[in-house]
Amino acid sequence: MLHAKLTASAKRQGLRARLASGELVRMPGAFNPLSAKLIEDKGFEGVYISGAVLSADLGLPDIGLTTLTEVAGRGGQIARVTELPTLIDADTGFGEPMNVARTVQILEDAGISGMHLEDQVNPKRCGHLDGKAVVDEATALKRIRAAVEARRDPDFLVMARTDIRGIEGLEAAKDRAKKLVDAGADAIFPEAMADLAEFAAIREAVDVPILANMTEFGKSDLYTTQQLADVGVNIVIFPVSLLRLAMGAAERGLDTILAEGSLTSRVPEMQTRARLYELVDYAGYSEFDAGVYTFDLTNNRS
Ligand SMILES: C[C@](O)(C(=O)O)[C@H](CC(=O)O)C(=O)O
């Protein structure tokens, strides 16, 4: 109640252990703290905190407009309500290597379990759109180096994302992934892979965990968790999926009010009041409140 029981460090150790076991970590993207609770309730292994969702939530395009304070604030709100490890999208790290160092520490303080840092130039773009550009190798490696050197909890996961595949091709992606690992990256996020064989090629190139981004309407087909596990993927994210599903439902609901004048026909699709209260542990809060209310010092001296 009130917050998750596990400490940030225990969640990070849990993520490390799961990755070491070789079993796939499935991380749907939470669009708010409540959806993170749903992800946990359904039995997933982790929660992803997407930059695209964070921007969209603020009514903004995903082009690097959000600040570290906003990202860490929302990330912290999500991390504190769940027992699951959280992986956050740190975009390009919010500045130069020195800023990246500060970013890592602030995200650690927010209770987050790991972050990914990409090699795009600023302003960044969604990795599945054309027209993006990447920084040179030295700049990309410095970002990772700064992150690794600045972290205080060795279990905080520093994942390097490379967007180079969409610009220079698979060979360049393999080469950059290897160098990012040499610079200290704990894991690799190869963005915009064309197919399963490309994930397998990255798997072959590095010996750290790799992530697959199953974002809809992007460059990759949507593979099943089994297909991805079979080619050696270790983490799969569904970054914007819950937001897209929820917004799809919201649009249909609004259209129904316009067309029918009421939402009666949509009620069966809605999460019930009882289910919502279950997710936010209404009963647990009431019990806590009652316990504190009846607290009496004279009866608690022993
Ligand atoms: C993973 C991602 O970085 C995100 O912010 O969620 C995006 C997702 C998307 O825009 O579909 C990405 O660049 O792939």
Ligand SMILES: [Mg+2]
């Ligand atoms: Mg992003």
